[in-house]
Amino acid sequence: MSGFVVEVADVSKRFRLYHERNQSLKASVMRGRRARYDEFWALRDVSIEVLEGTTFGLIGENGSGKSTLLKCMARILRPDKGEIVTRGKISALLELGAGFHPELSGRENVYLNGSILGLSRRQLNTRFDEIVAFAGLEKFIDTPVKNYSSGMYVRLGFSVAINVDPDLLLIDEVLAVGDAEFQRRCSDKFAELRAKGKTIVIVTHSLQTVREMCDQVALLEHGVLRAVGPAKEVVDRYLGDVFGEDDSTRIDSADGLNVERIEMLNASGLAVESVRTGEPVVLRLHYAAEDTVDQPVFGVSVHSLDGIEISRPTTNGAGVMVPPLHGEGSVDFGIDRLLLLPGTYDITATLGSGAISNGPPDRDHALRITVELGDAAEEHGLVSLGGHWEVAGNGRAR
Amino acid sequence: MTRLAELTGNRELVINLTLRELRGKYKRSTLGWGWSLLNPLLSVGIYWLVFGVFLEVVPPIGRPSGLQSFVLFLLCGLIPWNFLSSAMTFAPEILVSNGNLIKKVYFPREILVFSQICALLITSLIEFGVVCVLLLLAGNMVVPWIPMILLVIAIEAVMAVGIALLLSSLNVYFRDVKHFVTIGLQALFYSVPIVYPIRLVPVHAEIAGIDVPVRRIYELNPLVRMVAVFRDVLYNLRFPNIWDLGYFALWAIGLCAFGWFVFHKLEPRLAEEV
Numbered sequence: 001m002s003g004f005v006v007e008v009a010d011v012s013k014r015f016r017l018y019h020e021r022n023q024s025l026k027a028s029v030m031r032g033r034r035a036r037y038d039e040f041w042a043l044r045d046v047s048i049e050v051l052e053g054t055t056f057g058l059i060g061e062n063g064s065g066k067s068t069l070l071k072c073m074a075r076i077l078r079p080d081k082g083e084i085v086t087r088g089k090i091s092a093l094l095e096l097g098a099g100f101h102p103e104l105s106g107r108e109n110v111y112l113n114g115s116i117l118g119l120s121r122r123q124l125n126t127r128f129d130e131i132v133a134f135a136g137l138e139k140f141i142d143t144p145v146k147n148y149s150s151g152m153y154v155r156l157g158f159s160v161a162i163n164v165d166p167d168l169l170l171i172d173e174v175l176a177v178g179d180a181e182f183q184r185r186c187s188d189k190f191a192e193l194r195a196k197g198k199t200i201v202i203v204t205h206s207l208q209t210v211r212e213m214c215d216q217v218a219l220l221e222h223g224v225l226r227a228v229g230p231a232k233e234v235v236d237r238y239l240g241d242v243f244g245e246d247d248s249t250r251i252d253s254a255d256g257l258n259v260e261r262i263e264m265l266n267a268s269g270l271a272v273e274s275v276r277t278g279e280p281v282v283l284r285l286h287y288a289a290e291d292t293v294d295q296p297v298f299g300v301s302v303h304s305l306d307g308i309e310i311s312r313p314t315t316n317g318a319g320v321m322v323p324p325l326h327g328e329g330s331v332d333f334g335i336d337r338l339l340l341l342p343g344t345y346d347i348t349a350t351l352g353s354g355a356i357s358n359g360p361p362d363r364d365h366a367l368r369i370t371v372e373l374g375d376a377a378e379e380h381g382l383v384s385l386g387g388h389w390e391v392a393g394n395g396r397a398r
Numbered sequence: 399m400t401r402l403a404e405l406t407g408n409r410e411l412v413i414n415l416t417l418r419e420l421r422g423k424y425k426r427s428t429l430g431w432g433w434s435l436l437n438p439l440l441s442v443g444i445y446w447l448v449f450g451v452f453l454e455v456v457p458p459i460g461r462p463s464g465l466q467s468f469v470l471f472l473l474c475g476l477i478p479w480n481f482l483s484s485a486m487t488f489a490p491e492i493l494v495s496n497g498n499l500i501k502k503v504y505f506p507r508e509i510l511v512f513s514q515i516c517a518l519l520i521t522s523l524i525e526f527g528v529v530c531v532l533l534l535l536a537g538n539m540v541v542p543w544i545p546m547i548l549l550v551i552a553i554e555a556v557m558a559v560g561i562a563l564l565l566s567s568l569n570v571y572f573r574d575v576k577h578f579v580t581i582g583l584q585a586l587f588y589s590v591p592i593v594y595p596i597r598l599v600p601v602h603a604e605i606a607g608i609d610v611p612v613r614r615i616y617e618l619n620p621l622v623r624m625v626a627v628f629r630d631v632l633y634n635l636r637f638p639n640i641w642d643l644g645y646f647a648l649w650a651i652g653l654c655a656f657g658w659f660v661f662h663k664l665e666p667r668l669a670e671e672v
Contacts, residue, residue, distance in 0.1 A: 095498070
């Protein structure tokens with residue numbers, strides 16, 4: 001059996017932005033109407049279909065409408081236009097432990113929260129031990145939840161929500177709860193749900209999560225659907241939008257000093273965009289100074305595609321004094337062994353002068369490089385640590 | 399109709415939320431459930447002292463029960479009043495105080511209203527039970543009238559649901575509704591014959607030279623009829639006046655339909671406004 005679990009057809013959602021939040025009958029009567037407001041479209045004519053058994057990601061910048069869309073799917077918000085059809089039982093993980101009553105014990109709250117999420121008493125009886133064990137709260141289950149730490153609270157909330165055994169699970173950025181051990185159990189649980197053929201719709205900022213978990217991704221921008229398709233394609237397109245190059249040549253400037261171009265040179269001195277881990281490279285910044293610039297400071301910043309800054313070496317950080325510059329020239333940052341592991345990275349320039357520290361890297365004008373498999377021993381992660389293993393003890397062969 | 403199906407499917411949620419209200423209400427108070435009895439007893443004490451002793455209000459003799467007791471007369475009106483007035487007091491807060499739940503989880507929102515009314519109804523039933531025991535001790539044989547009492551309470555509950563649906567949803571949009579309710583309740587309390595017998599309200603009065611049928615106007619208030627009905631069954635031990643009962647029941651159904659209508663008009667944007 002396969003088909004659509006969620007069908008979003010031409011959905012638009014409008015919010016009201018009140019000028020004065022004057023929610024009183026008295027004020028309304030005196031003014032003859034309710035508070036004035038502007039309308040704002042959080043979603044405009046969005047149509048997507050989520051297939052049964054797939055994991056669907058919703059990405060976009062803050063305010064793009066992805067959470068609004070998720071809430072519409074969860075029926076918390078009602079679209080002003082269009083229609084959303086969902087099939088099967090839905091569980092929405094928008095906020096964990098919503099509806100917990102602080103004075104009631106963990107046990108009472110499991111039953112309460114479970115029934116809010118649509119479980120019957122009988123189902124809760126059979127799943128109760130599992131829920132408590134998953135949250136790791138066996139000892140505290142009869143304590144009022146107001147005495148719980150925030151971690152315990154969230155864990156219990158998550159545990160109830162995940163054990164609803166929904167056909168469709170809607171998740172909004174709640175994956176990052178609890179300690180490392182709990183996170184591991186969560187991702188195991190998600191993997192298990194996906195293996196069982198459950199459908200998951202997830203809103204997240206973590207492109208890493210999207211890449212690892214999602215089959216299909218929709219990219220929203222200001223409430224409009226920009227792209228929908230296989231995860232990798234859409235994520236790359238998103239990154240292209242956010243960090244992509246445009247036709248402006250200026251990369252970064254400080255007091256009349258501009259970096260016009262960044263190049264990566266390989267061992268033979270050729271400008272390349274792809275190298276292997278462990279190879280020597282030179283990052284060359286081509287600058288142009290309109291006037292004489294005293295004490296310029298150059299830097300390069302290396303980012304992973306999901307925005308993690310891996311390193312930002314600068315001239316003043318290395319104790320290098322750059323002489324006053326005028327006209328055009330270039331600055332080289334030589335790397336003997338490139339320790340980046342295979343992947344795609346963005347390299348940007350940062351500039352400063354004198355006492356003014358370097359500003360944030362301008363990611364709109366990055367050099368995108370690809371690192372391919374080289375001599376590193378590692379397979380996972382972003383950088384090679386270049387370490388070595390040594391085993392101590394007198395291990396004896398049997 | 400799909401909504402009704404959804405509601406019956408959520409019976410357990412209503413029960414659990416009702417339990418949450420009841421359990422949460424008196425947690426961490428030394429007297430616990432005792433409060434729900436002590437409160438009406440205290441107010442009965444005060445009204446008895448002020449109206450029964452100081453103002454010397456003479457309670458009517460129950461016909462055919464022959465009972466004459468100001469305290470019991472008071473209780474037979476006060477307990478039904480307390481149910482409605484606490485429904486009206488809590489109603490504006492129902493949706494607003496559960497805002498977090500409304501914004502994060504989907505379930506039919508009227509369930510919050512139902513469970514609040516259920517919780518109040520249960521408290522009220524206990525109070526009615528106590529009143530019945532007191533009546534029995536005073537020699538009023540109320541036992542055969544219990545089905546009738548329960549029917550009238552059910553009608554009152556329908557009215558309470560309607561009022562609560564109306565006030566809870568309105569208060570999301572107009573946050574001062576609850577203040578109006580507080581003031582309104584005070585006026586309403588004295589416009590219903592709880593602390594005084596209805597015969598103290600004049601049938602006619604001449605105001606500015608015009609004959610005004612005061613009693614008629616007074617009796618337009620459905621709560622006047624409600625108190626009369628409860629007094630008939632509990633205090634007088636007779637079948638209530640059918641017009642009183644019918645008038646009250648019509649109002650209850652009308653208010654319930656109106657509350658339901660307003661609630662569903664306002665419901666779609668509840669999660670945004672709450």
